Amino acid sequence: MLGTFLKGSKTASRVSAIAVTSHISPYIAMYPWSASGFGTKYANPSTLPPNQGYDVSFHPNSNILAVSHASSPNISVYPFSASGFGTKYANPSTLPTGNGQGVAFNPAGTAIAVAHNNSPYITAYPWSASGFGTKYANPSTLPTGNGMCVAFNPAGTALAVGHVTSPYITAYPWSTSGFGTKYTNPSTLPTNTVFGVAFNPAGTAIAIAFAQNTYISVYPWSTSGFGTKYANPITVNLPTGIGYGVTFNSSGTVLVISHYSFPYVTAYAWSASGFGTKYASPSTAVSGSGRQVEFNSDDSVIAISSDNTPYIQVYNWSGSGFGTKYTNPSTLLAGVGSSVAFSG
Secondary structure (H helix, E strand, C coil), rough: CCEEECCCCCCCCCCEEEEEECCCCCCCCEEECCEEEECCCCCCCCCCCCCCCEEEEEEECEEEEEECCCCCCEEEEEECCCCCCECCCCCCCCCCCCEEEEEEECCCCCCCEECCCCCEEEEEEECCCCCEECCCCCCCCCCCCCCCEEECCCCCEEEEECCCCCCCCEEEECCCCCCCCCCCCCCCCCCCEEEEEEECCCEEEEEEEECCCCCEEEEEEEEEECCCCCCCHHHHHHCCCCCEEEEEECCCEEEEEEEECCEEEEEEEEEEEEEECCCCCCCCCCCCCCCEECCCCCEEEEEEEEEECCEEEEEEECCCEEEEEEECCCCCCCCEEEEEEECC
């Protein structure tokens, strides 16, 4: 369902915020974020997404927020400031062809990609201060089914799409010309729908969260594409249910997956050798199935969206793992928290 966005560097004018998408109107909520935690929820945008919000991504260099959602136009993008949401950008002239399930800006902030239902399953546009440009040509080899998540590598030279049919993960070279020739599939495929995908900050590994068996797979990544899959964590340390979201911290030393069954989030030490020791679960449990997980830019906190109230939970994070949970926002989401992102 969810694609992991790439954290951008925080600029002097960058507003620090946390955004969460929901299945219930207004479908997107944004709060100021500080060391004290949640601030007072910003007023809803004047033009709401028209239906369920599935994913959210902040532009890496500007105060801009993109929401992928059910129902046309399937993608909505807003400027924001310390005062909250601005006027929605005009829709792209060629819309995604189905529900927007995942969205990501490239690291340079010059392109935006949407994973969606219905062929071609992935749609990308140039992005500028004026908003959407003319849609890039579709890749010559399409994903094989509904697109559920999307991520660019940190160099902006590759794009990966998770989808609902085998091979479940499809990756392409990416350039200012758009999609290149599809990379060869990994030799060991995921076994079911890929809901989450993330590259590590060095661009040397790609992690996917999926709907069966081990629920998490990680592969080396290079200019040649997928390498041989890393060994799974030992069985007792595997995630306990469908993997929905996955992320690395900014130093690439921690990998976290959000998933369907208790404890709903699982974190591991990560290195070039693969999975390391599993971190203890948070002492204050996530409230329900973990839908997406993200660190803030300095890795001092980690947020998990979930399918039960309060729908968004944020914890301190340190070298020891999960710390104390922050107080819930004073204005809660109205329903399932499907995705979460920090602006910096």
